[in-house]
Amino acid sequence: MERSTRQRTAIRNTIEQSERPLAPQEILALAQAEVPQLSLATVYRNLALLQEAGEISTVLLPGDSARYESVHLDHHHHFQCQKCERVFDIPGCVGDLLNSVPRGFVVERHEITLYGTCKGCGPTAKAGGKKRDVSGAATAHSHSHKSHGH
Amino acid sequence: MERSTRQRTAIRNTIEQSERPLAPQEILALAQAEVPQLSLATVYRNLALLQEAGEISTVLLPGDSARYESVHLDHHHHFQCQKCERVFDIPGCVGDLLNSVPRGFVVERHEITLYGTCKGCGPTAKAGGKKRDVSGAATAHSHSHKSHGH
DNA sequence: TCTTTATTGATAATGATTTCGCATTTGCGT
DNA sequence: ACGCAAATGCGAAATCATTATCAATAAAGA
Numbered sequence: 282m283e284r285s286t287r288q289r290t291a292i293r294n295t296i297e298q299s300e301r302p303l304a305p306q307e308i309l310a311l312a313q314a315e316v317p318q319l320s321l322a323t324v325y326r327n328l329a330l331l332q333e334a335g336e337i338s339t340v341l342l343p344g345d346s347a348r349y350e351s352v353h354l355d356h357h358h359h360f361q362c363q364k365c366e367r368v369f370d371i372p373g374c375v376g377d378l379l380n381s382v383p384r385g386f387v388v389e390r391h392e393i394t395l396y397g398t399c400k401g402c403g404p405t406a407k408a409g410g411k412k413r414d415v416s417g418a419a420t421a422h423s424h425s426h427k428s429h430g431h
Numbered sequence: 432m433e434r435s436t437r438q439r440t441a442i443r444n445t446i447e448q449s450e451r452p453l454a455p456q457e458i459l460a461l462a463q464a465e466v467p468q469l470s471l472a473t474v475y476r477n478l479a480l481l482q483e484a485g486e487i488s489t490v491l492l493p494g495d496s497a498r499y500e501s502v503h504l505d506h507h508h509h510f511q512c513q514k515c516e517r518v519f520d521i522p523g524c525v526g527d528l529l530n531s532v533p534r535g536f537v538v539e540r541h542e543i544t545l546y547g548t549c550k551g552c553g554p555t556a557k558a559g560g561k562k563r564d565v566s567g568a569a570t571a572h573s574h575s576h577k578s579h580g581h
Numbered sequence: 582t583c584t585t586t587a588t589t590g591a592t593a594a595t596g597a598t599t600t601c602g603c604a605t606t607t608g609c610g611t
Numbered sequence: 612a613c614g615c616a617a618a619t620g621c622g623a624a625a626t627c628a629t630t631a632t633c634a635a636t637a638a639a640g641a
Binding site for chain 1: 586587588589590591592
């Protein structure tokens with residue numbers, strides 16, 4: 282059966298406790314604080330397991346590779362900082378104003394991504410600070426759990 | 432200086448005349464109707480040039496590779512069919528209801544992607560029809576040019 | 582504690598997309 | 612018509628995220 286390993290627990294906690302979607306690399310870096318020798322392959326293997334178990338969901342952003350977050354979150358969208366590249370959750374939804382599609386098209390799901398500057402990076406230059414920092418701290422929402430459906 | 436070649440013209444026309452964003456492979460397939468020996472490398476090289484020239488823009492969808500479309504289009508968003516995987520333009524915008532971001536965050540741009548079933552695929556099974564068809568015909572908007580700002 | 586086997590770590594392998602290298606072709610100004 | 616640099620074709624090479632290998636490790640029940 283499914284065993285409880287230190288690495289799996291670390292990975293799960295890292296995701297569950299994060300206030301924003303994390304990329305595999307970020308998860309690796311953060312979880313290594315708890316399990317130093319943790320391998321990226323293990324992160325991927327567990328992401329797959331946790332996903333099958335329905336504990337986490339995949340967050341896909343335009344032109345970027347997958348990130349993961351807890352499924353125990355209200356319906357929300359994402360904000361990616363154009364400087365630090367980190368992704369934050371934005372609570373709420375713009376509404377069902379999505380009926381403007383042409384005749385014959387049926388919408389089942391939607392994805393909204395906002396781009397700009399995050400709290401941490403402040404309203405300075407348009408861009409600049411290269412690459413991600415893998416750690417990160419800033420928060421964007423109050424982590425209100427449960428109660429889906431938008 | 433910049434020369435006018437048959438392949439460049441074919442590529443430009445293909446994109447300009449398409450009613451939806453096209454992936455490099457799709458552009459290759461469509462433009463080969465005009466220039467049979469066209470190479471994929473040439474498509475990529477010209478996409479870069481046309482983009483620098485400000486003629487086309489990149490369309491990025493969550494978890495998918497880049498597509499390209501003319502910049503001469505009103506502000507709009509995209510709809511991807513979950514069956515044929517083709518991407519259509521959806522005119523208009525849900526509005527500036529994007530002020531719901533947390534304090535300290537500044538939104539500069541947004542991206543909205545709708546998922547569902549397109550006109551051509553009809554409201555049948557949830558999914559199924561594998562892979563793209565590279566050609567495609569269906570239309571989703573009236574191609575009204577110019578007049579940005581949303 | 583012993584046994585079984587899920588799990589891990591390290592690394593090679595994939596698969597897909599995009600870029601390069603280079604010899605050949607071809608616009609385009611003269 | 613000439614000449615040269617831009618542009619092309621095609622295959623190799625580079626990226627990159629994700630997956631597969633496989634020997635070694637360590638949960639969990641007996």
